[in-house]
Amino acid sequence: MSDGFKHSHEETEKLAEHFKAGSSKLLSSGDTHLGRARNHFGLTKGRGGLAKTAETGVDQLIESITKGQRALGKHLADVGARLKKTSANHRAHEQELPGARAGRRRPPTRAAPRGRPAGAGLAQHPTQKS
16 A cells, blocks of 8 residues: 555444444434333323324324434444444455565566667558558
């Protein structure tokens, strides 16, 4: 690798752990708050005309929020796991590089013979005109 840029495996692993921690916190605290909201809504269910009107909408709203919160938590956990996998792949690739480059040689360059321009003496295709 060049001196200007180097992949930091430690930082990638820290970021992965940060995403996983955020995921678990979102799922645990989100469930607590949504459970509290469901409980408060359950206390007013069936009480009066306005509460009956709002029941369907509030039920759908709470279910949508719950579904979105769980999907986001799962996504954050997946991102954390994929970051760890990416870091492991980078580390393995970096360890393979020195061995892969050691066996390579630069091919010698072929110069045109002196006195003739490059490409002179090559046959032209019959359809090409000089």
